[in-house]
Amino acid sequence: MSAAGPAAELRTELSIETRGLTKRFGHQLAVDDVDLAVPKGAVFGFLGPNGSGKTTTIRLLLGLASATGGSMRVLGEEMPGKLNDVLPRVGALVEGPAFYPFLSGAANLHRMDAADPYGVAATRRARIQSALDRVGLTHAADKKVRAYSLGMKQRLGIANALLAPRDLLVLDEPTNGLDPQGTREVRSLVRSLAADGATVFVSSHLLAEVEQICTHAAIMSAGRLVAQGTLAELRRAGQARIRVLTPDPGTAAHVLAGLGLTATVSPDGAASAGPDAVLFAPLPAPAAAPAPAARETAGAADAGPQDVEPEAVVAALVAAGVRVRGFATEQVSLEDRFVALTGEGFDVVQ
Incomplete structure (x- = not known):
């Protein structure tokens, strides 16, 4: 051709x-x-x-x-x-x-x-x-x-x-x-x-x-x-995040930091969740799979935040005694993506 x-x-x-x-x-x-x-x-x-x-x-x-x-x-x-x-x-x-x-x-x-x-x-x-x-x-x-x-x-x-x-x-x-x-x-x-x-x-x-x-x-x-x-x-193409509902936000944030995740407490978490707090932490985008030779030489020390799976996050929180009342992964919406790309909200007056 x-x-x-x-x-x-x-x-x-x-x-x-x-x-x-x-x-x-x-x-x-x-x-x-x-x-x-x-x-x-x-x-x-x-x-x-x-x-x-x-x-x-x-x-x-x-x-x-x-x-x-x-x-x-x-x-x-x-x-x-x-x-x-x-x-x-x-x-x-x-x-x-x-x-x-x-x-x-x-x-x-x-x-x-x-x-x-x-x-x-x-x-x-x-x-x-x-x-x-x-x-x-x-x-x-x-x-x-x-x-x-x-x-x-x-x-x-x-x-x-x-x-x-x-x-x-x-x-x-x-x-x-x-x-x-x-x-x-x-x-x-x-x-x-x-x-x-x-x-x-x-x-x-x-x-x-x-x-x-x-x-x-x-x-x-x-x-x-x-x-x-x-x-x-x-x-x-946007960054997914995890959402944790817990009455132990300090301990949860410490555990997440140990996994390489930066947590923030929702400012309206107390109003929406009663005595519990809502924490959000962005999940890094999955890394590309390494070549076979690289996989053979890679050790546990090479693992980074990109290796963290939601299941592992829950297990680490529970192991640390964090009372997990709710847990979810959230994909970014089209609106989130729009704001991230343009730095603007939508002005609906055309």
Whole structure:
């Protein structure tokens, strides 16, 4: 196989691929050398605080802005050179939908589809009805958009993205303004789109939503891509910790220190656990397995914190007379990982 073979095969498996993507506004670097890889058929969460470059990246991918540097491929085609070939296969909802307020929802979709040179007039009415049905707006099809709630307008925007079969859906904050029922409906819709074979690229600040519907995610910070992969990979990259509930925190902390673990007492432990204290201690990431020769020469003295297993921690605590009322290992959440990578909490105002 030629050297170009594997690369070509990889590209066919990616719905979005960027290499060194950069966008500068004057002296401001909004997107900085981003290498993004969105697998075909994934529900991909695109995360980041305000000003991190998420929306600018989306605008670059859709040809709504010009890149300063780097390259992009969308659905296997070079962008923006193949823009006219790619966009008919892409449905998008970016920065909130805009509609004629004096027209009904169905009439707005009719005008938008009629303005699409690829829209087939003979099937227009059926496609509009199908799109409205998929987003739960059939009952409001004839209502003027000025009477729509924010959530209804958001769903109408998604319906517009679904007027034709799409290989890629790009949704910017798709659950913005939705009530819990509407959120569940959009969540179900996203899953069904992926089940039908589409790739769904979701920009969102709602970590709980991303964890429920996405298979993969990427995290942006200050214009740079700081992490990407499956949700499981992103969580595993963080540091797990142990949680100990005990009325003997001093002795427990001493035992943990002997195992190379630094314990901290939860500041609200007394309030939540009564007379007991809650201790947390981060577990070092597992070390890579040594080569066979290294294993033969390695002695017990070489064992470090990376060799500590949760079971051994419990045994050491009990052996030292610590009264263990509760013990658990906790994997980092996506939110923990986000904060560790960006140094920020989530500002939900977009």
